[in-house]
Amino acid sequence: MALTYQSTRGQAPELDFYGVTMAGLAADGGLYLPKIWPQFSTSELAALAGVPYREAAARVLRPFVAPMLKDEVLSHLLQVAYASFVDPAITPLRQLDDRRWILELFHGPTLAFKDVALQFLGHLFEHFLSHNGQRLTVIGATSGDTGSAAIAALANRKNIDVFILYPHGRPSEIQRKQMTCVDAPNVHAMAIEGSFDDCQAIVKNLFNNASFRSQYNLAAVNSINWARILAQIVYYFFAAVKLGAPEKAVSFVVPTGNFGNVFAGYAAMKCGLPISKLAVASNRNDILTRFFASGTMQTEVVHATLSPSMDIQISSNFERLLFDLCQGNAGTVTTLTEELRKDGVFSISKHQLAMARQVFSAGTADDTETIKAIKDTYDNSGILLDPHTAVGLAVGGKLSRELPDPVVMLACAHPAKFPETIQRAIGITPELPAPVAALLRQPERLSLLPANVLTVQNFIAARVAS
Ligand SMILES: *Cc1c(COP(=O)(O)O)cnc(C)c1O
Numbered sequence: 450m451a452l453t454y455q456s457t458r459g460q461a462p463e464l465d466f467y468g469v470t471m472a473g474l475a476a477d478g479g480l481y482l483p484k485i486w487p488q489f490s491t492s493e494l495a496a497l498a499g500v501p502y503r504e505a506a507a508r509v510l511r512p513f514v515a516p517m518l519k520d521e522v523l524s525h526l527l528q529v530a531y532a533s534f535v536d537p538a539i540t541p542l543r544q545l546d547d548r549r550w551i552l553e554l555f556h557g558p559t560l561a562f563k564d565v566a567l568q569f570l571g572h573l574f575e576h577f578l579s580h581n582g583q584r585l586t587v588i589g590a591t592s593g594d595t596g597s598a599a600i601a602a603l604a605n606r607k608n609i610d611v612f613i614l615y616p617h618g619r620p621s622e623i624q625r626k627q628m629t630c631v632d633a634p635n636v637h638a639m640a641i642e643g644s645f646d647d648c649q650a651i652v653k654n655l656f657n658n659a660s661f662r663s664q665y666n667l668a669a670v671n672s673i674n675w676a677r678i679l680a681q682i683v684y685y686f687f688a689a690v691k692l693g694a695p696e697k698a699v700s701f702v703v704p705t706g707n708f709g710n711v712f713a714g715y716a717a718m719k720c721g722l723p724i725s726k727l728a729v730a731s732n733r734n735d736i737l738t739r740f741f742a743s744g745t746m747q748t749e750v751v752h753a754t755l756s757p758s759m760d761i762q763i764s765s766n767f768e769r770l771l772f773d774l775c776q777g778n779a780g781t782v783t784t785l786t787e788e789l790r791k792d793g794v795f796s797i798s799k800h801q802l803a804m805a806r807q808v809f810s811a812g813t814a815d816d817t818e819t820i821k822a823i824k825d826t827y828d829n830s831g832i833l834l835d836p837h838t839a840v841g842l843a844v845g846g847k848l849s850r851e852l853p854d855p856v857v858m859l860a861c862a863h864p865a866k867f868p869e870t871i872q873r874a875i876g877i878t879p880e881l882p883a884p885v886a887a888l889l890r891q892p893e894r895l896s897l898l899p900a901n902v903l904t905v906q907n908f909i910a911a912r913v914a915s
Contacts, residue, residue, distance in 0.1 A: 454483055457479040471577065494721065495690075535884075542692075551860050555860060568602050575608070588611075592760070593619075597627035605635065611637065618640075638895040679713075689717075698853065705729045706761045726810050729810070736748060740811070758837055812847045814843035833871065835863060838860040
């Protein structure tokens, strides 16, 4: 029987896997979650040991996507999605010392873990569209990594137009060129004269415009889309069984921004994967660290750090965990998220906090600690970390007493994506992998636009292929 998905706010229709993939955000503003978590037995987990990534992915994803995707279709989508990864292991696990491993998630085309989910989502969209005969307009706001990964995944796909808004002058040169050097007629990189928040506000406004949304069949590629979280569940299984699961439980340290990656770890646990602890690692933007210490979520101003993809205050995917902490009471979730939006603060009970802390630990590392983690790891093991991964290592060190062995550190981006920070830490500029360096030598194509909804709306309407 098909798994159904429900909204965290309880007021949107329940949907199947096809429905949630196409919807992104639920119609009531909530996020979709499976109504029942598929369970993997001890013997099914044991049988995953030594299985190649794509085959493991097929076994983990099957109960979430059947019967919309037949087994042979799922296998084909995984085959083509990960053909763009340069490492044959897709997400290789490297040993750091006697208790810590690094799970490298950055071997995809844009050198960040977002490729693991978006390469799959791109092929999934195309598959669904080839069956329903529709066109899709993907619109997204980005501070850097999501936009480039979405463009790499969707360039030249049939029946899809992609519009990515980024704040003019803000992404790094590498991040910008990964968006603007892609020569594909369906890709539109839009430099907005404003901040990331302005970009996000424009995108939200377009999604809330019901007639525009349905006329152009808008779709979301940020991690509110369940299919993105789903694709990321796989590598938690993949790493844990390599390190002895199901007999042994494993801890993970996850550099966190929007709470998507770490929620995928939580989802793996809900499916029966033995995880001892999930450590939520933050930079100076420590709202989640404060939450897991006090039970109060309170926003502050956002600080710019060396790990920009984690410079976030409100983590949108946190709502998925909140739904569980409220034992599926969508009314309470709605009230609390509304309080956060209006007053910038909400609190959960002592009992709920205790529940959360059984699974999660949390910690913060500032820029100085980030630089030190890059340098120390390089000096001690020759492994070069990107600044986001380095936040994870620094926090993992602080929390080591709370994290039972073995510990897996998620490596979120390739160090060459952040050359200035690496230069500052160890005095060496890392080299970009050849295919990325070649792409960045191509001419740039972008449109500079004011931070105005109507201008953006007209720009999109004029360019969607009809
Ligand atoms: C997106 C991103 C993060 C944050 O991940 P979330 O799923 O939003 O928590 C961390 N590091 C890098 C390099 C990223 O691109």
